[in-house]
Structure formats: C-alpha cells, structure tokens
Amino acid sequence: MRAAVLDAALAALLEHGYDGMNVADIARTAGVAETTVYRRWATKADLAAAAIGELAVVENPLPDTGSLRGDLRALLAQIMALLRRPEVERLARAAVALAGDDPRRSEARTAFYRARTAGSATVAVRAIERGELPAGADAEAVIEYLVAPAYLRLLLTGGPLDEVLLDDSVDRTIAAFAR
Amino acid sequence: MRAAVLDAALAALLEHGYDGMNVADIARTAGVAETTVYRRWATKADLAAAAIGELAVVENPLPDTGSLRGDLRALLAQIMALLRRPEVERLARAAVALAGDDPRRSEARTAFYRARTAGSATVAVRAIERGELPAGADAEAVIEYLVAPAYLRLLLTGGPLDEVLLDDSVDRTIAAFAR
Numbered sequence: 001m002r003a004a005v006l007d008a009a010l011a012a013l014l015e016h017g018y019d020g021m022n023v024a025d026i027a028r029t030a031g032v033a034e035t036t037v038y039r040r041w042a043t044k045a046d047l048a049a050a051a052i053g054e055l056a057v058v059e060n061p062l063p064d065t066g067s068l069r070g071d072l073r074a075l076l077a078q079i080m081a082l083l084r085r086p087e088v089e090r091l092a093r094a095a096v097a098l099a100g101d102d103p104r105r106s107e108a109r110t111a112f113y114r115a116r117t118a119g120s121a122t123v124a125v126r127a128i129e130r131g132e133l134p135a136g137a138d139a140e141a142v143i144e145y146l147v148a149p150a151y152l153r154l155l156l157t158g159g160p161l162d163e164v165l166l167d168d169s170v171d172r173t174i175a176a177f178a179r
Numbered sequence: 180m181r182a183a184v185l186d187a188a189l190a191a192l193l194e195h196g197y198d199g200m201n202v203a204d205i206a207r208t209a210g211v212a213e214t215t216v217y218r219r220w221a222t223k224a225d226l227a228a229a230a231i232g233e234l235a236v237v238e239n240p241l242p243d244t245g246s247l248r249g250d251l252r253a254l255l256a257q258i259m260a261l262l263r264r265p266e267v268e269r270l271a272r273a274a275v276a277l278a279g280d281d282p283r284r285s286e287a288r289t290a291f292y293r294a295r296t297a298g299s300a301t302v303a304v305r306a307i308e309r310g311e312l313p314a315g316a317d318a319e320a321v322i323e324y325l326v327a328p329a330y331l332r333l334l335l336t337g338g339p340l341d342e343v344l345l346d347d348s349v350d351r352t353i354a355a356f357a358r
Contacts (some may be wrong), residue, residue: 032247052326070184087189092335093276095335096272096275096276096334097272097273097275098272099278106337109335110335110337112200112335113331113335115357133214141347143352144328144336144338145324145327147330147331148327148330148331149324149327151327151330151331151334152292152323152326152327152330152331155275155330155334156271156274156275156288156289156291156292156334157289157292157293157323157337158285158288158289159323162254168320171355172324172355172356173355175356175358176350176351176352176354176355176356177351177354
C-alpha cells in the first residue's frame with residue numbers, strides 16, 4: 001500500500017506540481033481509500049515530502065573506501081548520477097518551487113536534499129577519526145560544500161555535472177577543510 | 180517605457196509564475212501596446228529573462244578593497260543581502276521552476292544567476308595579478324564556489340544566510356583556491 005501511494009504521489013507531483021497534486025486522485029490511482037492515505041500521511045505536504053524522500057533515498061550504501069578523498073569522490077559521483085536523471089531534475093525543481101512561508105511546504109522542499117545526504121556526514125566523521133581532517137571540522141559543512149556547486153549548476157546555472165566538476169569539488173573541499 | 184514594462188513583467192512573474200504570465204496583461208499594465216512589447220522582447224521568455232535580470236542587477240559597484248578576502252567578503256555580503264529579500268527569494272524559486280527543456284526558458288532561468296554574478300570574477304583576476312591566487316586559478320570557479328552554499332541554503336535546505344556562512348564561505352573559498 002505504502003509503495004503504491006508514494007508512486008502515485010510522485011507521478012502526480014511530477015505531472016502537476018505541488019499545487020495541482022490531488023490526494024483523492026492519488027488514492028484512486030493507488031487503489032486505496034482516501035481516508036487510508038490520510039491515516040498514514042496527515043496532510044498533502046506530508047505525502048509530498050514522503051514521496052520526494054522516497055525517490056531521493058540513498059540507493060547505494062554509504063561509501064567507505066578508507067580515505068576521505070575516495071569517500072567524497074564516491075559520494076558526489078552517486079549524487080551527480082542521481083541529479084542527472086531527468087525525472088530527478090524535474091522533482092528538484094518542483095521541490096524548490098514550494099514556497100517558503102508554510103513550514104509544511106518547506107519540509108517537503110528540504111526532504112529532497114535531506115533524503116539524499118542524510119548520514120553522509122559520517123564519511124567526514126571517519127576522516128576526523130583517521131586524522132585526515134582536524135578534530136574541530138564541521139562534518140555537515142563538509143558535505144554541504146562538496147555538493148553545493150553541483151546543485152547550483154542543476155538548479156540555476158545549467159553548468160555541466162561532469163568529471164571536471166567531480167574532481168574539482170573533491171579537491172576544493174579537501175583543501176578547504178583539511179587545513 | 181522599458182522600466183514600466185519590466186516592472187509589470189516582474190510583478191506578473193512573481194504573482195502568477197512563468198506559465199501564468201501574460202504579455203497582453205503586462206502591456207496593458209504598463210500602458211503600452213502589446214506590439215511595442217514584442218518589438219523590444221521577441222518572446223515571453225526574453226521578457227521574463229530581462230525582468231529577472233533587472234531585479235538581480237548589481238546595485239552596488241564591484242568591491243575593490245585591495246585584498247581577495249576583503250573583496251570576496253563584500254561581494255558575498257551583497258549577494259546574501261539580496262537573496263534575503265523575500266521578493267528575490269520568490270523570484271529565485273520562480274526562475275528555478277522554469278523547466279530545462281526549452282532553451283529560451285533555460286535562458287530566463289540562468290538570467291537570475293548571471294545578472295548577479297556577471298563581472299564578479301574580476302575580483303579573482305585582480306587577486307591573481309596581486310599574487311594572492313596562483314596564476315592558473317579559475318576565476319569563474321572562485322565565484323561559483325563562494326556563492327554555491329548560500330544558493331543551496333536559499334533554494335533547498337533552508338539553512339541560515341548569516342554571518343557564520345559569510346565568514347566560512349570566504350575562508351573556505353580562499354583555502355580551496357589559494358593553494
């Protein structure tokens with residue numbers, strides 16, 4: 001039931017955007033009662049956040065190559081491969097378009113980023129333990145700076161998500177944090 | 180005439196989004212003939228790009244403080260002050276929502292970023308001339324890396340556009356490029 005509803009919600013979000021997404025239609029497509037949907041997800045925003053989170057969820061295990069460079073490279077390569085999928089790009093744009101005023105909509109918006117990066121700060125924590133990063137390094141910020149240029153290109157500038165960006169982002173992040 | 184049309188186009192874009200933006204209505208609001216609008220801007224996408232570019236245009240002169248750190252700090256402070264304005268945030272979301280398939284729509288989308296950062300790579304070029312950055316440093320990439328976390332927070336994660344981000348982004352960009 002959960003998978004059928006989230007699939008239908010994702011399809012609706014991609015086709016109609018958040019404002020045009022209709023819970024009754026989603027329930028019908030998934031073959032369940034609308035009340036069943038609302039028992040599991042209290043609001044449309046909750047459902048949208050869950051659907052976005054489902055697509056962006058980590059399909060690959062967190063890299064553990066033994067070095068910070070290897071881990072950051074594997075992690076960003078996974079994320080860039082995801083962002084290059086046209087349906088993921090559409091979903092990212094739909095997520096960004098959710099206005100910031102309503103906290104529930106903001107939550108649906110950030111779900112896209114969180115689902116893909118949750119837990120990945122672990123690679124920076126391991127690097128601190130190995131002495132590759134200084135003890136006080138901000139593990140969450142390492143991931144934020146690693147991925148930010150790729151998201152900027154995807155969402156705004158249209159620059160390439162290519163091997164050059166991958167190499168440069170890893171090099172620059174290590175130089176920025178390994179001081 | 181130009182300012183009146185662009186003001187009306189910007190208001191329409193903010194209120195209705197790109198798809199709901201109507202050139203005939205914009206011409207009426209600006210008090211000009213629709214044909215006059217189309218003589219200046221051949222398509223709706225051209226008009227949207229011009230309107231977005233107008234708002235995001237550099238209101239402050241490019242900083243020239245004599246040091247890379249001073250220039251990057253002043254530049255990012257200007258950009259963050261702009262991005263914190265609610266109407267600019269709405270416009271950035273509207274720009275991102277423009278789908279990537281149609282090149283004219285992509286152009287309107289990137290106008291938002293370009294208008295704000297055009298020419299700013301000059302501060303990195305000056306730093307290369309002063310020997311603060313190595314000769315081969317990629318001046319455009321310096322700006323991209325400087326601003327990317329701020330845009331990521333604005334558009335996706337909702338993280339704060341605050342003094343901590345300003346200081347950290349400047350420090351990390353210098354560390355990443357001044358190797």
